[in-house]
Amino acid sequence: MMMVLLAMALAMGLGLARAEASAFTLEGIVTEMREDGAFLLNTADFGDVLVKVSRLDGTAAAYVPSMDMDGERIFLNLLIQGVGPEEAAVDDYIRRAKARDSDLWIVEIEDQEGRHFLTERVED
Numbered sequence: 176m177m178m179v180l181l182a183m184a185l186a187m188g189l190g191l192a193r194a195e196a197s198a199f200t201l202e203g204i205v206t207e208m209r210e211d212g213a214f215l216l217n218t219a220d221f222g223d224v225l226v227k228v229s230r231l232d233g234t235a236a237a238y239v240p241s242m243d244m245d246g247e248r249i250f251l252n253l254l255i256q257g258v259g260p261e262e263a264a265v266d267d268y269i270r271r272a273k274a275r276d277s278d279l280w281i282v283e284i285e286d287q288e289g290r291h292f293l294t295e296r297v298e299d
Contacts, residue, residue, distance in 0.1 A: 223280070228289055
């Protein structure tokens with residue numbers, strides 16, 4: 176299992192060019208990173224992915240990929256399932272998820288505004 180911390184805010188804050196920002200990608204799990212901080216995740220070749228967004232104030236959100244009724248890829252905010260907004264509750268969920276799935280990738284974003292930077296539609 177791989178823990179991944181993407182310093183999106185750092186990349187944006189430093190004004191890194193797209194090529195430099197791509198250095199934050201890891202082994203192909205992030206297939207594209209835009210200058211505005213948005214990124215695409217490649218889950219086809221890897222295990223499941225969970226995106227955690229820490230607001231750095233004790234709250235967080237967790238997002239998992241899913242499919243909508245039309246077969247389009249979306250992300251679900253796990254708050255609708257009662258996960259969060261307390262960061263400790265999100266971390267507990269992640270610990271349980273990792274215990275169930277040894278191939279789970281965790282992408283953690285620290286952003287005081289709570290932005291997830293996902294380009295896919297997010298269902299809250």
